[in-house]
Amino acid sequence: MAKIKHQFNINSLTKKYKCDVGKLIRYWKNEKNDFEISRCLGIDLLKIVQIRQEIAWLCEKERQKRMNPPGKR
Secondary structure, rough: OOOOOOOOOHHHOOOOHHOOOHHHHHHHHHHOOOOHHHHOOOOOHHHHHHHHHHHHHHHHHHHHHHHHHOOOO
């Protein structure tokens, strides 16, 4: 199984939220919704929503950085 390069550090998010973020991402890729993940893993639904929002923000920040490099104006 090949390792996937993410635009964010999964280990730092795992430490920050004290849950396995890599497992959450795998569940999302398998099209599980937040409520199912919450019940299955025993993680608070609010925490899952916060993690999803932070990942989306980090991905958007990285995309903006790629679209507008600092030297190009």
